Amino acid sequence: MPPPELPVETTPLPYEARLDARPRAQIDLVVIHCTELPDLATAREFGERVLYADSGQGNSGHYYIDRDGTVHLWVSPERVANHTRGYNPRSIGVELVNTGRYPRWLDANHQAMDEPYTEAQIVALIALLHVLAQDYPALKFIAGHEHLDTTTVAAEDDPTKTVHRKLDPGPLFPWDRVLREVRLRRFEP
Template sequence: MPPPALDLIVETQPLPYEARLEARPRAQIDLVVVHCTELPDLATAREFGERVLYAGSGTGNSGHYYIDRDGSVHLWVSPERVANHTRGYNPRSIGVELVNTGRYPHWLHAAHQAMDEPYTEAQIVALVALLQSLVDEYPSLRSIAGHEDLDTTTVPAEDDPTRQVHRKRDPGPLFPWHRILDATPLKRLTP
């Protein structure tokens, strides 16, 4: 049985380029992709999110929602817009980023692939509440995946080009998939 719903408070702080992101119909959204920021804190994630990486559109990379270690939930891109968070899945998905160091600051070093920061209880409780809210708001939402499920690309390690490392490993081995799947009607999508 799912836990009782938490009163979800979402702090809305649109990214400067949000209006430039492509609009989409609500019915197109059928997937949530869970990420970890692989950065030290929410402020650094915001700095990365505000960077314009695509000159043609004036946009950058960002999830829709961010959940800080204290469980606070922040909306940076409206779900009715296509955010750039997972190659090949952006038009149909909502990206949820959990603040976590992951492999920071040596993301692609072969010697630094451990992801050993546990997610906080507050983050997991907030994530469940957010997912329950999204399921209620978007009837077509049926699936959930980790970034690592959808982007399995390997690249040469920066510290040893003879070794391959995964480009994306988030949310990583410490993410409690069983809790999330038990608490929501979403089914895990693994291509």
């Protein structure tokens, strides 16, 4: 069966060619993120920042899904994007535009992630996951960023408290629905 029709806007990040190439068979995991930024334009600005001077690379997912359901490809899945410590070589990162804890990500008194994901985002995500499952036969697993990076750090507003470095995609992500509608299973680190 051919993959469902899914329009994707492709706009590679400036450093995409510097990211390591990888074989398709190496990709067995999709990691779901939320941008924790106000909009797609700000996410793009963050994605274009070179954070690793020695390699000329930055942090980014592969796909971004805006609130209206448009899907953007910024890094080819055949390249290793920097999106989840320890899991990048084997995974595809999918970022959902959502404010999360923006702009006080690490404040102890601002840890709620209360912006719901839009129906258009979830429909587009499920369609994308179907396409990826057909395009990458080794793809078996799905996880949230929060399940893979459980690091805690001192809170910026109160160093006597700790907060989780990553909480995305957060408590409002519809895991039950997504797992019902795609053939991927939850990855347990």
